[in-house]
Amino acid sequence: MENYAGLDLSMESTQVCIIDEKGRTLASEKVESCPAAIADMLDRHAPLARAVIETGRMSPAICHGLRELGVPLVCIDARQAHQSLKAMKANKTDPHDAAGLAQLARTGFYKEAYVKSPAAHGVRSVIAARSHLVEARVKLDNMIRGLCATFGCRPGPGQGKAFLDRIMEAPHIPGLGQAIASLLSIRSANVDQTKEMDRRLRLIASQSQACEILMTIPGVGIQTSAAFAAAIDEAGRFRQSRNVGAYFGLVPRRHQSGEIDWTGRITKQGDGMVRKLLYEAANSILTRSRETFALKTWAMKIAKRRGLKKARVAGALYIGASTHPRSGSCIGQTRSAAGTPRPAR
Template identity: 40%
Template sequence: MKHHAGLDVSVKETAVCIVDETGTVCREMKVPSHPEDLARVLKDPAWNFERIGLEAGPLSQWLFEGLAKAGLPLICIETRHTKAFLKAQVNKTDRNDARGIAQMMRVNLFRPVHVKTLTNQKRRALLTARKLLQEKAIAIENDIRGLLRNFGLKVGIVGTVKFEQRIHELVEGMPDLAEIVEPLLDARGKLRQHFATLHRKLLAIVRDDEVCRRLMTTPGVGPVVALAYTTTIDIPARFHNSKAVGPVLGLTPVLHQSGESRRVGRISLCGDDMMRTLLYEAAQVLLTRVTKWSWLKAWAMNVAKRRGRQRAIVALARRLAVIMHRMWSDGTRFRWTKESTPVAV
């Protein structure tokens, strides 16, 4: 008899539910959230597992890798779809969630999620840490601006390099205020220093990555966007069609249809928020700052005339995602004109 299992993971313990092919609960337990402990329980010869479900979450990549190495048929499932399925339960508990996931595995009613390779997981961690340092540094700069504004001191428009010098000029002759601002400037300087270190590491990775260099031939796409795209897509072959990248990144409109009513809403905003934001910024750069003309910019300008600039940027971000996937799959560089011959790399 075949068995199915559902894992509801928390930081300390994981609720495990094992059911047979008829849906009867065979065993329920709580196990420490560690691959070795889970593998020890699930590798019991009494169970003949066909599928084991694990909801995507903070620990899912680590647990998936460890359990997959143990030879278990583990499947990482999509969070929103799982939440909708489990909402039918009256009481939400770890035990009931594990039961629900096990039943989803049994009836084959789930959406699998791609688990990234270890290399791209590390690169993603680099991108996340870099972004965090940048955001914290900007937050401190804005707080300093607001603090000084209370005393009538306006920082004005100043670049990152000359920001500290400008603050020192404003608080000159006010030693009590300078004592308050100085620790903030020191913290901001340390954050900027570590941000620069991680950014140099990012540039070194992109410099040695042939796919990233190829993607950077696309106008508006820089090293950060290229590296984020490769870490998000991970394996281009997992998409049967380049156009499927848009919905995965949440850049396609949501359709609401019921009877005679049919309404197209805003973009779904599902998927990777960082990648979606970077593609939006790349589309803005292409539309407003890239001076070299291309068929892609001409297309976006036409969309802007018909639908407005905001929708044109979103549409351009979606098309950039599709084009970059096609370039990655075909091994070609960006074509500036539609009539040009693709250049193989």
């Protein structure tokens, strides 16, 4: 007789519930949130057919660790698990959540979520860190402008050497100089760290064939290509290239029931950072690229017919779907394409 387990993960401890084939509880314990402790508890109730864990911050590390120890673990979508657990009408406690996850493992009523590799999470960490550094620098620049404006000095727009030179021309008022000097020292360190992140991203992109292919698309740079490749991670998990657009929430939301059938805005599900970068790449193609190629011509027709915003979304959808390795084509080849590319439906 095989058993099933549900793991309710938290930062310090994990509630583990093990049930048999008939749904009867065999054990319910709280153990340390580390793969070794969890695996030791599960081994005491072998054989284990399947263990279930929800997606979350610590899920990647726990999943990879348990799978290396030979535990048959499945990571499921947390939103679906939440709805299923709420339907059980039990009090919200860790033991009840773990028991509910164990029942999902036994019945198979779940949607499995892909757990990205550590390398993919590493690339995403670099991109996220760079994004936060840029946001912090913009806040510092705005704070410096605000302090200077109080005393009648207007540094103006920009962020380069001219901007710094205008700040140095600020009147030497007691307190203002010291405040600006402190902010500029932090800003200088911020700029240096941002450049270091850019160097790491260039190194990552130079070692990835997928990134090189992606960067042949006009408007797609190092950051967009690296983020897209890291989000996809394993191309074989997508059966069709059109599924990539839905994965990043770039397809319209549909509601159909009886005589009601309407299509709304895009779902905006999945990786928001990659969706934003793809949108910016499509906007660059429409507004900044001076070359004429099939993708731009197709997007411009949509812009004239439906508006620029929908054309950007359509361009982002096409970039994401057409660069999928299983699609058999590379969007960078659209420069010499004779006809208009077919949009991914």
